[in-house]
Amino acid sequence: MAYWLVKEEPTKYTFEMFLKDGSTCWDGVRNYQARNNLRLMKKGDGVVFYHSGKLKSAMGTAKVVKEGYPDPTAQEGDWTAVDLQVQMEFAEPVSLATVRADKTLAESALVKQTRLSVMPLNKTQFEKFKKIGGQ
Numbered sequence: 001m002a003y004w005l006v007k008e009e010p011t012k013y014t015f016e017m018f019l020k021d022g023s024t025c026w027d028g029v030r031n032y033q034a035r036n037n038l039r040l041m042k043k044g045d046g047v048v049f050y051h052s053g054k055l056k057s058a059m060g061t062a063k064v065v066k067e068g069y070p071d072p073t074a075q076e077g078d079w080t081a082v083d084l085q086v087q088m089e090f091a092e093p094v095s096l097a098t099v100r101a102d103k104t105l106a107e108s109a110l111v112k113q114t115r116l117s118v119m120p121l122n123k124t125q126f127e128k129f130k131k132i133g134g135q
Helices: 015-021 032-040 096-101 123-133
Strands: 003-008 023-026 046-051 057-070 080-095 118-121
Touching (some): 003 057, 003 123, 015 023, 015 046, 015 080, 032 118, 046 080, 080 096, 118 123
Parallel strands (some): 003 046
Antiparallel strands (some): 046 057, 057 080
């Protein structure tokens, strides 16, 4: 099993919407490195859902329920989407400031590659997000 963090602007799709929907197609990614990470996702992988923009906080967890397939929103190019299913909302969002202050999380791509929208986490980082978030 692998672990991931996906970012979304809360002006486009909120974690609350994800909770209501139950699952979603994670599409619209137009960065090659992020696309390649989507292609590496396997069914059952754990995912942290992170709000970028003003909120800058991890909101909860999800899991991959459908592996990479052609992005239905792509007008051209070789882009990928996956399907995610919500797992749990954090009792407390995990802020970027908290991530930077934590030795384990500060080593994540969230801090090291700030522009990347789909990034790998290791198991320790994934579990730390859950612990700090109160899950």
